[in-house]
Amino acid sequence: MSTEVAHDDHHHGPPKGIGRWLFSTNHKDIGTMYLIFALVMLFLGGASAMMLRAELLYPGVQILDPDLYNNLLTNHALIMVFGMVMPAAAGMANWMIPLMIGAPDMALPRLNNLSFWLLPFAGTMLIISMIAPYIFGDTPVNTGWTLYPPLSVQAGIGMDFTIFTVHILGISSILASINIVTTIVNMRAPGMGYFNMPLFVWAWLLTGLLLIMVMPVLAGGVTMLLFDRHFGTAFFDAAGGGDPVLFQHLFWFFGHPEVYVLLLPSIGVLGLVVPTFSRKPLFAYKPLVYSMMLLTALGMVVWAHHQYTVGMSEAVTTYFMIGTILISIPVGYMLFSFIFTMWRGSMTFETPMLFAVAIVLMFSFAGVTGVMLAVVPADLQYHDTYFVVAHFHYALIPGAVFGLYAGVFYWLPKWTGHMYDEKLGKIFFWWTTISFNLTFFPQHFSGLAGMPRRIVDYSAIFMEFNFISSISAFAFGASHLLFLYIIIKTIKGGEKAGDMPWDGAQIGTPGLEWTVSSPPPFHTFEQPPAVIKQS
Amino acid sequence: MATVYIETIGGKLSTQENKNAALARKLVLIVFGMFGFGFAMVPLYDLVCDVTGINRAGASDSGGRVALEDVIHGGVDKSRLITVEFDITLNADLPWAVKPEVKRIQVHPGKAYEVMFTAENKTDEDVITQAVPGITPWQATEHFSKVECFCFTQQKLKPREVKQMPLRFVIANALPEKYKTVTLSYTFMDTDRSKVIKRGSLASEG
Known part of the structure; x- marks a missing residue:
């Protein structure tokens, strides 16, 4: 049958030269570009974190001007959230979802090209926002990533560039989400029902829907900021009848679901990695999907737990407290599901699995501090201390970043056709998790002792904790040079990987990615495969 | 499989x-x-x-005008005396001077009092401001009613003008006994948005 269309354009290899990348509509090429962009941003955001920690090595102001410190702090968060984790997750979605569900490409390939190529412009805009204040003699953007007014209304010209950066990044991720949701809903191979999809596909379906719901609200919020700054409106100006707290509600209506946007793709990766290396089907797949749905829904109605101290009535804070604590039920369910998948499995500990086990442990820890922070009277004490910093780094680094690392090691053989160096992978795992824990664990203590976050200088009594934190942070940062080396080495060569490099990968609800070669041909599944259940 | x-x-x-x-x-x-x-x-x-x-916990809803007859029921409670303190904050280097005629006043619940505030524009330009009230402790907010206040509207002062601005208020009988002192603080903001004061460098301030 397929010989009839053998002369079709699509059977040619990739186009040559720069045009292959600039005008690409190929999901694999776009996925690769996303991943490379995320890697570059990882080092940019990491470099700013290194400078922050260098400043915090000792009390007192040594190397960074306080305004510059605040600016780097703001950019560290924006780069890591919008520039690194989200594009990396989107890159994996681009690469893997069409392969998993047996689609020839994304549903809207040209839109896909647009959503990627907006990112370099956003990145450039963010860098301009750092430089512009020095050219125009203005104050740098020093609000933190939350961009709270009135400071963000009064801030200098850099803030305008930051707002445009958020706009462009928002448009990019909304378009990518529309594309991914459409692909998953419409392009599944015949016979692949929703409950045959690999967990990663489910995770991205919910992530995409979340982004479509909440990203426009942030876009609206920062648009109002822009109006307040330049067009004389008073959305957030108390003097003009507005309310600065409204911005906080708009921001966190986006900001809290955003945490699950960062988390869910990694949960999806775990849902593939844990069964593969335990050689057992995922424990309770369907309830796990339902708990992800519950997490998504609950995540949208608990935003104000970030704002306990702004003066809401007891009834409202009680509602947000109970809602937030309820979230531990679906999250706890997911973790149990992974643990029971491992239970009595024939486990082996390749690098992706090492990350998966470590994530279950460390993310539970973030869950526990999360429940502490959810309790109103306790939170009034912890609010804006390093305890919060420690909590959300424990949530986001294992919960999002390490999950993506597990995905990188899991799929590198598929992407490149080469096995990565397992020994180096294991060294990277131990180096990065140990230094991560040494960096952020002490911050719980300095936070409980009262050290405020977002501060360039601190009382000498916190010195030991900060010293340990900074030294470990340098080791944590340096470990990523090894990560980069492993990736480059794998791309350049290495042991050939088979079509199915992991022998447990076909267990449970596998995707179709293992039925194509490693690396896959430029075009795959031009004829939809049929998935026939044999149970 | x-x-x-x-x-x-x-x-x-x-x-x-x-x-x-x-x-x-x-x-x-x-x-x-x-x-x-x-x-x-x-x-x-x-x-x-x-x-x-x-x-309710916020201060922003204490800004509205109330009619006197809506507030006073149950008469004046002569047995209780509550100290009301006044506090003024000028936002973002507003070039005004604002002073209440008394720093604190002893009041009976259920009775209306009037306090004058003196504002002076220290520049040679017109300045328009808005005062934003806040009450501490916040639990007293719903029992503190303003019958007349300069904070209901924007206030404009001509160059070097000095102006008397009235505040009339009543504390309701329902104010719980445990609150002996109530602080009413006003933050004055420059509402002329064309010249929102840009923040100077933190480093130079520090």
């Missing part, structure tokens, strides 16, 4: 594209809907707070 993959005849591409476009359009509608939802929050936020009173 449990699944087997078989190549089949190609799907109908054109209907597939139509289906994709239709779904994408619906998703775009959601995007615009949520963008609008963000802006709809501006009026709805105030409305929800007003109707349900969930923002």
